[in-house]
Amino acid sequence: MAWEDELFSLLDDLEQQAEALYDVERGFELADRSRAEYQQVTLASRLMASVGSDVGLDVRGIGAVGGVLERVGSGWCLVSGSGQDWIVPLAAVVAVRGASDRSAPEVAWTPVSRLGLGSALRRLAEAGERCVFHSTDGRMLDGTVHRVGADFVEARVGEDARTVLVPFGALGAVQSRD
Structure with a gap:
């Protein structure tokens, strides 16, 4: 495997990890927003x-x-x-x-x-x-x-x-x- 392929593979892996972390953070943010919005329900x-x-x-x-x-x-x-x-x-x-x-x-x-x-x-x-x-x-x-x-x-x-x-x-x- 050429060094370029290894570098692109490493970058792809880092990008996937970043997306997974973003999805987890976004899930918490949406749950928090949902709880905050529910306080407006009478x-x-x-x-x-x-x-x-x-x-x-x-x-x-x-x-x-x-x-x-x-x-x-x-x-x-x-x-x-x-x-x-x-x-x-x-x-x-x-x-x-x-x-x-x-x-x-x-x-x-x-x-x-x-x-x-x-x-x-x-x-x-x-x-x-x-x-x-x-x-x-x-x-x-x-x-x-x-x-x-x-x-x-x-x-x-x-x-x-x-x-x-x-x-x-x-x-x-x-x-x-x-």
Whole structure:
């Protein structure tokens, strides 16, 4: 073998080693970037990708709520269970089962999907339907949504239709009444 062939063979070998090292480094870099990008994924975006699926939610003060995930908005979701619907603020969700492995980034949501909890509760006020207000500490109020403020819902409860204000932060869910 001529010295030129040996030199080219050595250079080829060094080049292959450099490519292998680059591939290993690139693999670590891609894994690191993937972990870094995942921190941008929100619970709402994972739930948005799960619309139409059966999910189970563990909700603070209520326990398990299950059914078909019908809608997701900014800070809330709507689950249709056996004969009843649940509007659940995402802040009250402790755990989710059955969610999609995918995510739908909020920039891809429709303008209607970007509406907050107040919008969903205002729809209940317009409908005048009776519902059960579940608080995150386990209390329940039976009544109707009268008005919705910036960070609270005004409910009319009891036979005397007394007014009770429920802060969004204390609201575990609003359940439709059969």
